[in-house]
Every structure is written in structure tokens, then in C-alpha cells.
Amino acid sequence: MLRIRHETVYRYDEPVLQSVQSLRVTPRREHRQRTLSWQLAAPGRRSEQLDAHGNIAQLLTIDEPHQEIRIVVSGLVDVPDDGPLIVERGPIAPLAYLMATPLTGANAELTALAARCWSGSAATRTELEALAAAVCNAVKYRPGTTTVTDTAASALQRGEGVCQDQAHVFLAACRSSGVPARYVSGYLLSGDDGDIASHAWVDAWLERPGVWLGIDVTHQSTAGARHCRLAVGRDYLDAAPVRGVRRGGGRETLEVRVLVAAENSQQ
Amino acid sequence: MCAAAYDEMLDTTGGARAHCVRYFSWLRAQPAELLARKRAEADALFHRVGVTFAVYGEEAGTERLIPFDIVPRVIPTEEWQLLAAGLQQRVRALNAFLGDMYHDQDILRAGRIPSELLLCNAQYRPEMQGIDVPGGIYAHIAGIDVVRADGAFYVLEDNLRVPSGVSYMLENRKMMMRLFPELFRHQAIASVEHYPDGLLENLKSVAPQGVVDPVVMLLTPGAHNSAYFEHAFLAQQMGIELVEGQDLFVRDDFLFARTTRGPQRVDVLYRRIDDDFLDPLAFRSDSMLGVPGLLTVYRSGHVTVANAIGTGIADDKSVYPYVPEMIRFYLGEEPLIANVPTWVLRNAADREHVLAHLAELVVKEVHGAGGYGMLIGPAASAAQIEDFRRRIIANPERYIAQPTLALSTSPTFCSQGLAPRHIDLRPFVLSGREITIVPGGLTRVALREGSLVVNSSQGGGTKDTWVLES
Numbered sequence: 034m035l036r037i038r039h040e041t042v043y044r045y046d047e048p049v050l051q052s053v054q055s056l057r058v059t060p061r062r063e064h065r066q067r068t069l070s071w072q073l074a075a076p077g078r079r080s081e082q083l084d085a086h087g088n089i090a091q092l093l094t095i096d097e098p099h100q101e102i103r104i105v106v107s108g109l110v111d112v113p114d115d116g117p118l119i120v121e122r123g124p125i126a127p128l129a130y131l132m133a134t135p136l137t138g139a140n141a142e143l144t145a146l147a148a149r150c151w152s153g154s155a156a157t158r159t160e161l162e163a164l165a166a167a168v169c170n171a172v173k174y175r176p177g178t179t180t181v182t183d184t185a186a187s188a189l190q191r192g193e194g195v196c197q198d199q200a201h202v203f204l205a206a207c208r209s210s211g212v213p214a215r216y217v218s219g220y221l222l223s224g225d226d227g228d229i230a231s232h233a234w235v236d237a238w239l240e241r242p243g244v245w246l247g248i249d250v251t252h253q254s255t256a257g258a259r260h261c262r263l264a265v266g267r268d269y270l271d272a273a274p275v276r277g278v279r280r281g282g283g284r285e286t287l288e289v290r291v292l293v294a295a296e297n298s299q300q
Numbered sequence: 301m302c303a304a305a306y307d308e309m310l311d312t313t314g315g316a317r318a319h320c321v322r323y324f325s326w327l328r329a330q331p332a333e334l335l336a337r338k339r340a341e342a343d344a345l346f347h348r349v350g351v352t353f354a355v356y357g358e359e360a361g362t363e364r365l366i367p368f369d370i371v372p373r374v375i376p377t378e379e380w381q382l383l384a385a386g387l388q389q390r391v392r393a394l395n396a397f398l399g400d401m402y403h404d405q406d407i408l409r410a411g412r413i414p415s416e417l418l419l420c421n422a423q424y425r426p427e428m429q430g431i432d433v434p435g436g437i438y439a440h441i442a443g444i445d446v447v448r449a450d451g452a453f454y455v456l457e458d459n460l461r462v463p464s465g466v467s468y469m470l471e472n473r474k475m476m477m478r479l480f481p482e483l484f485r486h487q488a489i490a491s492v493e494h495y496p497d498g499l500l501e502n503l504k505s506v507a508p509q510g511v512v513d514p515v516v517m518l519l520t521p522g523a524h525n526s527a528y529f530e531h532a533f534l535a536q537q538m539g540i541e542l543v544e545g546q547d548l549f550v551r552d553d554f555l556f557a558r559t560t561r562g563p564q565r566v567d568v569l570y571r572r573i574d575d576d577f578l579d580p581l582a583f584r585s586d587s588m589l590g591v592p593g594l595l596t597v598y599r600s601g602h603v604t605v606a607n608a609i610g611t612g613i614a615d616d617k618s619v620y621p622y623v624p625e626m627i628r629f630y631l632g633e634e635p636l637i638a639n640v641p642t643w644v645l646r647n648a649a650d651r652e653h654v655l656a657h658l659a660e661l662v663v664k665e666v667h668g669a670g671g672y673g674m675l676i677g678p679a680a681s682a683a684q685i686e687d688f689r690r691r692i693i694a695n696p697e698r699y700i701a702q703p704t705l706a707l708s709t710s711p712t713f714c715s716q717g718l719a720p721r722h723i724d725l726r727p728f729v730l731s732g733r734e735i736t737i738v739p740g741g742l743t744r745v746a747l748r749e750g751s752l753v754v755n756s757s758q759g760g761g762t763k764d765t766w767v768l769e770s
Contacts, residue, residue, distance in 0.1 A: 055581040055593070055596070131416070
């Protein structure tokens with residue numbers, strides 16, 4: 034069981050007249066994870082709905098002048114250790130996750146990266162794990178080396194990046210060779226590795242038997258009982274925990290604190 | 301090319317066709333200097349009204365007049381009835397297809413259209429999946445481009461995103477009535493003036509369920525847009541607010557406009573902005589033209605967006621070849637108006653044929669519009685053809701090809717006098733509680749001799765379109 038607390042604070046140099054934010058910070062309702070409790074605290078007005086990818090999304094609007102937005106979510110999620118397969122196909126046909134996005138466009142290098150790992154047309158679990166290793170080898174994990182608008186191609190060229198970049202590179206490589214894959218945003222129980230608690234990984238489509246396979250590219254392994262899934266999408270922009278626009282405010286500083294701890298499920 | 305084409309007004313001997321006898325004998329009786337004066341008058345009036353069109357690809361900010369030809373295109377009653385029935389049928393099928401595409405996707409499961417063509421298409425908007433729109437209507441306003449070639453009508457293209465041009469239909473009629481009022485006394489010509497009323501009724505009829513007396517507003521990207529004149533014109537004609545993104549905001553799952561009397565709830569948004577720019581939280585995050593949170597309100601069913609988001613999947617040029625199949629699949633009918641035969645260059649066999657016949661064919665970019673990115677084989681130089689060959693080989697999925705159609709002509713005033721010029725027709729089909737079509741549409745004319753490109757962005761002009769009443 035995972036005890037999670039995620040705090041996001043935006044501070045602005047000048048008053049913001051209006052903010053609208055789209056939040057995806059509530060665990061997905063999926064067979065493989067059970068949310069036992071979940072609280073969201075944030076200023077302004079809020080409405081909630083399921084988005085097209087089946088993510089739980091809140092729209093947050095603040096109409097009064099403000100210089101800070103603090104969003105805190107916390108709760109307890111049970112993720113049984115029953116393997117990396119996601120049985121729900123999702124509301125969008127898997128084939129639609131074959132479409133490249135501006136962040137996941139393939140070039141010759143990305144296509145070649147994938148081609149080296151495949152033997153047949155439909156991907157196998159072993160091949161996808163090999164691709165994860167190849168991606169990590171080509172794009173070394175290094176915190177603080179990215180901006181949200183970085184594309185898969187530029188991350189590959191740079192040769193380093195964060196989990197988001199590695200996920201995008203993996204997606205671009207998969208899609209270029211005909212394997213549908215989607216971006217996953219969520220939390221990771223990482224032990225000592227505190228800065229990766231807010232994490233990104235991927236789902237790749239296994240044509241046989243027709244399920245999504247969760248792959249933590251950064252850790253070159255399948256995603257399992259240490260992963261809590263918040264949102265999926267075609268890329269970061271679909272699944273980002275917070276996506277917002279504002280009027281006014283000047284310079285912005287962002288502070289994110291995420292704590293993920295294992296909790297004994299016997300109690 | 302001109303000599304072989306069917307002329308809408310004159311038969312092969314140069315005499316007027318039966319439905320044009322009255323008009324043509326009048327025209328021949330007019331002194332040349334009177335017609336010249338009327339043409340100059342029309343130009344001056346259009347300039348004063350400000351009916352202009354920004355032309356892309358020329359100097360930035362260039363605005364110019366779309367040339368207006370004083371010779372109308374005349375359509376006999378029976379021919380229009382046939383056309384109208386065909387257009388209604390087509391738009392019913394296109395709306396059914398969009399509803400299916402964004403729900404159960406039966407047509408894919410039935411294998412009638414390749415899944416990959418639709419799901420891996422930039423025009424498919426996953427954001428629309430599962431949204432129930434009022435009346436199942438997605439393309440509330442459809443501009444269907446129709447041409448006549450070898451005697452038969454064909455649909456050349458469906459415009460289901462933000463079709464424009466209807467203001468020219470209305471202004472052209474106003475101009476003709478002003479220049480030649482006597483013509484409208486001579487014979488019964490179906491009126492088009494009520495189009496804005498019909499449009500407003502249509503938009504109100506698709507308001508969210510339970511809304512009484514819905515508020516409709518027109519969302520424009522602003523004065524720099526090439527069709528801004530039309531946005532302002534239609535809003536004024538319908539008596540509704542013309543707003544920009546910054547005038548609108550989202551609160552508690554509803555859409556509001558800032559007005560001098562405080563926030564006003566908006567029930568139907570007639571948007572003239574592309575999908576990409578509608579909501580920076582869902583689509584292009586750098587867009588300043590839209591309304592943050594609009595998609596959320598839309599998914600909640602608290603606002604109707606007209607046309608719906610994602611209609612591009614039905615008018616994409618690579619999907620166009622399958623529209624006849626949609627008519628069969630959803631309506632169980634045979635198409636009343638045919639498609640132009642089309643080769644899809646992602647298919648190897650089609651590609652081979654097209655590459656071997658480039659000099660005879662028209663090649664279009666799948667995502668191009670306005671006559672940009674197009675090869676007209678018979679009119680192209682060897683270098684242009686080779687350039688397209690390279691482009692097709694590099695990205696075949698980006699192109700389709702069609703035979704070069706001998707578009708029908710209509711007599712048109714040119715520098716050397718009256719001469720045949722190629723034309724097309726864009727009628728506007730309104731879908732709401734019912735489907736209605738104002739008799740007529742926008743007739744575009746390729747002013748250069750022999751040219752087949754009627755787009756105003758490529759130097760085309762327009763004509764008044766008469767549908768005769770029996």
C-alpha cells in the first residue's frame with residue numbers, strides 16, 4: 034500500500050488576475066490500483082470529470098487576484114503486486130496511440146533505435162524491455178536537464194534527460210515501428226531516490242493478448258506494485274499533473290514536493 | 301480545354317440554354333458601356349463595404365477585393381432539387397459518421413474504412429471520444445464544393461471545420477439587386493437573404509438540452525483573420541455578440557462572456573477558430589485565441605460548439621474517397637451525387653499509377669486547403685512535376701490524386717469581353733433539428749483563361765448564383 038502526499042506551489046512576482054488550471058492528480062480508477070482515500074486541497078473553484086483518456090481531471094479556476102496557488106493531494110492507494118498488465122483497454126482505441134504528437138515525432142535515429150530491438154511486427158515483452166534498456170543507454174537519466182517542451186528527438190540528440198524525456202523517446206521509437214504506446218504520469222515508491230517520486234513511464238500495447246504493458250523506462254523494468262498511476266495520454270501534455278494558463282503574474286516559481294511511502298497493509 | 305467544357309449558360313452553338321434564354325437575351329440587349337459602368341460601380345461598392353480577403357503567401361497583410369463578375373450563374377429548378385437532395389444525403393451521412401467515429405466506431409469494426417487511416421490521422425481528436433452532442437450533429441454548417449464535369453455533378457470537397465464564403469453569397473446577391481433590379485422583376489429567383497435567420501435558428505436548435513431561449517455568440521480569432529469581415533457581418537446580421545477568446549471565461553463548468561451588464565452565460569458558441577486554438581489547456585498551449593477550460597465545459601454538455609471539435613476527420617482529403625461508403629453504411633442508400641474518382645497515394649497500386657501519369661492528373665496535399673500545395677499536371681512545368689514526384693515518394697500518405705476535370709464554364713466578363721471561365725459551387729448546408737439549404741451558394745470562377753483553380757486565395761472571383769423558381 035502506498036501513502037502519498039504531493040504538494041505543488043506556484044508563486045508569482047506580481048498579482049495574477051485570473052488562473053485556469055487543468056489538474057490530473059487523482060489516481061485512475063483501474064483494476065490494478067484501489068484508492069482507499071484521496072483528498073485534494075486547492076484554492077478557487079473546481080469541477081471534476083473523466084477526460085477522454087479516462088483520467089480523473091479537475092478544472093480549477095481562480096478569478097480573484099492572487100500571488101500563490103498551492104495544490105495538495107494526499108491519500109492511500111493499494112497497488113497489489115499482480116504484475117505489470119493493465120486489463121482495461123481504455124476509452125480510446127489503442128491504435129490512436131500510434132499517432133505521433135509534436136513532442137513524440139520520430140526521426141531516422143529514433144526509428145533506428147526501435148528497429149534494433151524488434152524481431153517481428155507485434156512487440157513482445159522481451160523486446161519492449163530491450164527497447165527500454167536501449168533508450169536508457171541512449172538518453173542517460175540526469176535530473177534538471179529538461180524543459181517541458183523538449184521533444185523526443187532533441188532529448189535523444191542531447192543524450193540525457195529526465196524520466197519524461199526517456200518516456201517520450203520510448204513512445205516515439207515504439208510508434209515509429211507500429212507499436213501503440215502511451216505516456217503514463219504517476220507516483221513511484223523509490224526508496225532513497227527522493228526526486229523521482231513524481232514519475233513518468235509508459236504503457237505499450239501487446240497485440241497478443243491485447244493488453245497494455247506498463248514499462249518503467251527509467252528503471253528498465255516493468256511497472257508494478259511501486260507505481261501509482263495518475264493519468265495516461267499521447268504525451269506529457271495530455272497527462273501532465275498540472276497544466277495552466279494565467280493572466281498577469283510576472284515571473285513564476287514552482288515548488289513541488291512528493292512523498293511516497295510504503296504502508297503496512299495488515300492494519 | 302475551355303472549348304470542350306460544358307457551359308452552364310450556352311449550348312455548343314452559342315445559343316442560350318432553355319433556362320437562360322430570358323437572361324441572355326436581356327444581356328445581349330445591354331449596351332457595352334452600360335455593363336462596363338455597372339462593373340466599375342460594383343467594384344467601388346465592394347471597396348466601400350469592405351468585402352476584402354487577406355491573401356496568404358503574398359506580402360503580409362495584403363488585403364484585396366475578390367473580383368465580382370456581373371454575369372450570374374443560373375441553375376434551373378429541377379437541377380437544384382437534385383443537387384439539394386444529394387447534399388442533404390451526404391451531410392446526413394457525414395454527421396452519422398462523426399457520431400460513430402467518436403463513439404462506437406462501428407464502421408471500423410465492419411472494415412469499411414481502414415482503422416489506421418482514421419485513428420492515426422491528425423484530424424482525429426481523441427478529446428471528442430464519448431462526448432454526446434445535441435441531436436448527434438457535428439457539422440452544423442457544411443460547405444460542400446460541387447463541380448460539373450462531363451455533364452454530371454461531382455462533390456469535389458467537403459468543408460466541415462469552419463467553412464467560409466457565405467457572406468459573399470449574400471453580398472453578391474445584394475449587389476446584383478442593386479445594379480440590375482429589373483432582372484429580379486423579370487423572373488422568379490429564389491431568395492437567399494434569409495440565410496442569417498436560418499443559421500441562427502439552426503444554432504439555437506442545437507443548444508444544450510433544457511436551455512430555453514439559448515444565447516448564441518460568434519467567436520472570432522480577431523480582425524487580422526482573412527475571414528474577419530464575414531465574422532462581423534454574420535454576427536451583425538444574426539444580431540448576436542461577436543466575441544474574441546479574451547471576452548469569454550469558464551466558471552463552474554459553464555461558459556460565460558464578460559459584458560457591460562456582468563457575466564452572460566453562453567449556450568451555443570459559433571466558433572470561427574480552428575480546433576487547435578480553441579482551448580490552450582487541451583490543444584495548442586501557446587494559443588491566445590481560445591478559452592482555457594472550454595473543452596471541459598463542452599465535455600460536460602453545458603455548451604454547444606458549432607461546428608463540433610474534430611469534424612476534420614470527416615472532410616480530410618484522405619477520408620474523402622470513403623464518403624460514398626459512409627452513405628451506404630449509415631443510410632443504406634446509393635450516393636445521389638458522385639465523388640470524383642480519387643487515388644490514395646498511401647496505397648502502393650494507386651501510387652504506381654499516379655507516378656506514371658503525373659502530367660495528366662491533379663495532385664492535392666491531404667492537409668492542404670485553399671488551393672495551396674496542389675499540382676495540376678496539364679498546366680505544370682516539367683520541373684514542378686519532378687518536384688511533386690519527389691515529394692510524393694518521400695511522403696506518399698500526404699497526397700491524393702484525381703483526374704483533371706473539365707470543369708463546366710460560365711460566360712464571364714474578362715478584359716477582352718464575355719468569355720467562358722471555369723466555375724464551381726459551394727452551397728451551405730445547415731444541420732440542426734432539420735437539414736436546410738438556402739437555394740444557391742457561392743459560385744467561384746477561375747478568372748484566368750483555362751485555369752481550373754477557383755480559390756479566392758489563388759486569384760479566383762465570384763458570381764451571384766440564381767436558383768430559378770418554377
